[in-house]
Amino acid sequence: MTMLRLPVLAIAVLIGGWLMFDGSRALIVGDYITPRSGSSAGQLGPWSHVISALGFEPRSTGIKCLHVVLGLLWLGAAFCFQRSPSSGWVALLITSVCSLWYLPVGTVLSVAEIALLFLPSIRSLR
Numbered sequence: 001m002t003m004l005r006l007p008v009l010a011i012a013v014l015i016g017g018w019l020m021f022d023g024s025r026a027l028i029v030g031d032y033i034t035p036r037s038g039s040s041a042g043q044l045g046p047w048s049h050v051i052s053a054l055g056f057e058p059r060s061t062g063i064k065c066l067h068v069v070l071g072l073l074w075l076g077a078a079f080c081f082q083r084s085p086s087s088g089w090v091a092l093l094i095t096s097v098c099s100l101w102y103l104p105v106g107t108v109l110s111v112a113e114i115a116l117l118f119l120p121s122i123r124s125l126r
Helices: 005-029 047-053 061-083 085-098 105-117
Strands: none
Touching: 005 061, 005 085, 005 105, 061 085, 085 105
């Protein structure tokens, strides 16, 4: 296993785990995890502005479900990549592109994932 597979998998599990956790929590408890104090207390991250600009309510059940589904897709893509790098590579690329809206951390990690996927040693696994 090339050493670069580890960061590819780590990013996928990190984003996927967080999206699934935060979305599930929001569905169960009623809201996402937000800062408790300071000037951003109770506010969602910059991703919510992207969702609002697209005409959706960030705290709607549909967007909460989107978080859960996207998180599961990330985890599934990571599993596929571990088992079969050729099909997993495509799944991770698609999932990364689909997560670029998740500002700021999701965007940065998705861009990092895309960059890692296009490195020659990772592409050669396809």
